[in-house]
Amino acid sequence: MQRNLKELMNALAPKFARVEPRLQATKYVRAVMSDLPKRNGWTIAEQVGDSSPDATQRLLNRASWDTLGAMSAIRRFAVSHLDAAAQPTSLSVGALDESGQEKKGTATAGVKRQHMGCAGGIDNGINLVHLAYIRTGAGHTLIGSRQWIPAEQISDPVKAITTGLPLELRFATKGELAIDLLTDAWSDGVRLDFVVGDEVYGACTTLRTFLEEHGQAYVLRIRATFTLTLGGGTCLTCEQVMATHLKQKRQWTTRSAGDGSKGERTYAWAWIATASPTHFLLIRKHCTTGELAFHYCFVPADQPVTLPRPIAAAGLRWPVEETFEFGKDLFGLDQAQVRLYEAILRHTVLVMAALAICAVSAVSARRRTDTQAPPPTRPDQRPPADPGMIPLTIAEIKRLFNAAGIRKTSLEHAAHWSAWRRRHQARARWFHRRSRLATAYSQLS
Template identity: 50%
Template sequence: MIVDQTEYETAAACMVAAGELTREYQDELLGRVGWVFARREPRLQAGKYVRALTAEVPRKNGWQIAEWAGDATPDKTQRLLNHAVWDEKAVMGVVAGFVAEYLGAEADPLAVVVLDESGQEKKGESTCGVKRQYVGCAGRVSNAVNIVYATLATVRGHALAGARPYLPREWAEDQRRRARAGVPERVVFKTKPALAVDLLTDLHTARLLPPWATGDEVYGRDKDLRDFCEQHSMGYVFGVPCSFTVTLTSGRRVRADQALKLVPPKAWNRASCGAGSKGDRTYGWAWIATCSDRHHLLVRRNPTDPTDVAFFYAYAPDGRPATLPVLVSVAGRRWPVEEDFQVGKDQFGLDHSQVRLYTALLRHLVLAMLALAACAVTAAAMRVLSNTAAAAPTHPDDEPPEDPGLIPLTVAEVKRLANMLTRTGQRPAHHLRWSWWRRRHQARARWFHHRNRLRRSLQPARM
């Protein structure tokens, strides 16, 4: 296919601008956190660490980061994580403020904080918090540590804004293990929902608490977490298990799956909970009233498989509209945290740390979140300018466009472009050409995914 040179040059200029903007945001963030370091040396080393996390380092551990940074030994990197004097929680607060500011959380009435946990598989028994436990990213019980995260999602984009390592009870009650792992005295055993409350408390203290929260069943069934949200006038749409009980308007208390049996066929509504890479995520939704006019039970049903259902418990504070489109939109904003996990681990080494101490683990997470935030904000800022993708099909028989265009710049692509400005050995034009090709290929694939979704929507549902 012959490529129009003017089109390519325009796209290349946009991509170069994205790479430069990422560097500017990264420098701004590092400047904002400079005050937390007691000495100049760890502050400069933190800058090297963040740039290494953004670079094409195969395995982002202390040894390879030190090699990339030009250090003779990994001692400086290990000292930064283990012993240097700096406030990692303050850095996390700066990152959260940066994300909220540039993603426009204050101006978005549907801004959401998404709560979820993700694991890091480990070997041995010395890493702080490690034990055999279920790890969602691996889909099995494995030797791992778990981290509870908070993602801030707005209409402009999303990024990680908080993290807390999960310390199992057997670790919290074993003084020898605590001493070896350097666990601070203030850190005690807390459930994952309790750690989520801590994350929300930090956001509330910094006046960054968004109007809505969402999460899966682990968080939805915890009453303390729901009470915290309600006490701070924060709406929520949490996933809940089928055994979750609600009180109906009749005063009868039933399980969620029993309430589902009371829903008549005509009560289902088709609604999209957000746009995905393969089209709108459209489901059937049932809204079940409870004895409280501010609390609601939502049921989501797969349109192609009526037996595939999920339950959500929702709360809308006084003065905030409680409509089905609003609640469905909030529920749909839970997916960004999964994308942040994938991009954070694959691109920024969120789970690459080879540390044992509690403080070192938290510091690595904070610096990885900082690197991710700079690229995520750049992708959000460039989304409109960089999006030239052809309009999605409207009919299953539509013919593919001659020019599929380019998808918006993703966080991973922004990271590659930032590296292009410092990469040696090949001309920038080579990397720009590959970036252009990837985005064009993805735009074409996305168009066909949308058309296939339209064709499947015309097929009868399986009973």
């Protein structure tokens, strides 16, 4: 953990014009990795031993450092370590999604009443578009972020000045911000087997065209009303495709979308060709509820077109939600109590650094800390005497890192409880898997 922290902070050093903000940035990263219940200028300053929040506020608002350059360094650090830990044949996926932060008032850059997933509906807040890097068998973390700014704020000179909007900033949709993130990632040598995203990105024609022009395969969620052109020039919505072409049970195949905490995430899948030989409609149906999800897929002509690959890619969209959960709950991703455009991005970048350090540390510890018992193979199988332990997670890595900085007895106590939790989770995971086997057997009988 300490080695990864030192490696990343050394990589970030050239992005700072002076040593003082560089040292303050290191203290900031350590503070967001701490057990602070709330992370803002005051609490971070107190945590790192400053006499006032002035240095922290200066770091975010006025200090001279290359914010996007720092993001690039974090991206290269995270991707290189995740790639090194993964099997050569494992999928690499870039997941696009936005995350919000509720805000009061109207003085913050980008704030307005809008749909906020964190609020469960319309609320006052800001939204940032993120790119997460996911490598199967290794891990996942955030590697890029951009804040979405409403057009009316960019065109209002007073608002633009008071919230610190760059003079060259132009309005961009979330899909267009995603293009910027992917362009930066490719510039840093990041190679993706698939790009995935929800309906916001699937509905963006500009994004889809950009990906296709660059030969980038994608699996993007689309709405049931999305119109496709099938063979013979027939135009149908996804709902109409379901009603017209998928009437028989044999047209569906049951496959896993990946391994979840409770076992294989199994769904029924259908694969429909369109008029284009490189475009397909992938439909996912929940085996119990029948809930449907539609995915528009592009696979370049020089890449293999096999059903398991887009299914695996579609199943790798959910880790970005887990990354948001870790970022918010463990590192304060949504606790940027600043108002200026650059300050919000700088807080996000420093949280990304903390998240990347813990994600890389968890990946490096996975093989030697994963002692789980073999999964059950029969619904009547007796549980193992020792369920073993799940591998160290980002949350456990963070707890142990903080305990190590106090005293030896605290580390021993934290290690004991970490082992207890991981053993309990391994036991629960084993029983969840057995329950799913029982459900599968009952459906066959």
